[in-house]
Amino acid sequence: MNKEIRWVAIAFFLVAIAFRFLPHWPNMAPIAALALFAGCHISGRSGMILAFGAMAFSDLLGAWFEVPGMGFYNRTTMLTVYVALALIALVGIGLRGRVNALTVPLASVAGTAIFFLATNFACWIDPLMGYSQNAQGLMSCYVNALPFALSTLVGDLLYSGLLFGSYALVIAPNFSAKTANSAGN
Numbered sequence: 001m002n003k004e005i006r007w008v009a010i011a012f013f014l015v016a017i018a019f020r021f022l023p024h025w026p027n028m029a030p031i032a033a034l035a036l037f038a039g040c041h042i043s044g045r046s047g048m049i050l051a052f053g054a055m056a057f058s059d060l061l062g063a064w065f066e067v068p069g070m071g072f073y074n075r076t077t078m079l080t081v082y083v084a085l086a087l088i089a090l091v092g093i094g095l096r097g098r099v100n101a102l103t104v105p106l107a108s109v110a111g112t113a114i115f116f117l118a119t120n121f122a123c124w125i126d127p128l129m130g131y132s133q134n135a136q137g138l139m140s141c142y143v144n145a146l147p148f149a150l151s152t153l154v155g156d157l158l159y160s161g162l163l164f165g166s167y168a169l170v171i172a173p174n175f176s177a178k179t180a181n182s183a184g185n
Contacts, residue, residue: 005041005042005167006042008041008163008166008167009034009037009038009041009042009050012030012033012034012037012163013034013050013053013054015030016029016030016031016033016034016054016058017054017057017058017061020058020062020070021058021061021062021067024155025151025154025155026069026147026148026151027148027149027151027152027155028151028152028154028155028158029155029159030155030159030163031051031054031055031058031085032051032085032088032108032111032112032115032152032155032156032159032160033108033155033156033158033159033160033162033163034050034051034054034159034163035048035050035051035085035086035088035089035092035111036088036089036091036092036095036104036107036108036111036156036160037092037160037163037164037167038050038051038089038092039088039089039090039091039092039093039095040092040093040095040096040099040164041092041096041167048085048086048089051085051086051088051089052082052085052086055081055082055085058070059071059072059078060072074122074126074128076122076125076126077119077122077123077126079122080118080119080121080122081115081119081122083118084114084115084118084119085115087114087118088110088111088114088115091107091110091111091114092107094107095107099164099168104160104161104164105157105160105161107160108153108156108157108160108161109153109156109157111156111160112149112152112153112156115152116142116145116148116149116152120141120142120145121138121141123141123145124137124138124141124142129141
């Protein structure tokens with residue numbers, strides 16, 4: 001991994017943690033965008049560690065400072081959140097070499113869908129959530145989660161656009177210029 005990508009990822013890692021503590025719409029956080037970017041531009045394992053780390057560190061701080069909606073709650077649901085992030089990083093791996101103004105938003109939408117389907121399934125099987133354990137209960141769970149899915153989608157598109165766009169406009173041209181200068185020497 002080149003130094004420029006590493007610094008962008010670390011900076012976005014810190015921003016992703018900080019943004020979880022700022023007022024925002026529910027589920028509109030940059031963690032999935034970080035997973036997508038890291039999967040695309042950093043090794044798969046490091047990309048997943050960055051996404052997991054941002055989520056885990058912010059959850060740890062949230063639990064410590066007793067921030068509502070943050071921290072560690074139902075194990076099945078938390079595990080599902082982390083699995084969904086890993087799957088989004090895998091979508092990022094599939095994006096390698098294909099990054100453009102169409103593929104990044106499509107990958108973001110795929111990430112939103114993965115997160116929505118996986119985490120709400122976990123909510124449905126959690127008896128504390130109160131959904132009946134049948135098809136109607138599952139459908140109710142997904143329907144009730146649609147407002148959260150909308151803010152997740154907006155956040156994923158926004159943050160993926162900012163992260164991939166910043167990289168394309170600032171880092172990639174500088175990296176290409178350095179590479180060309182190194183080759184010419």
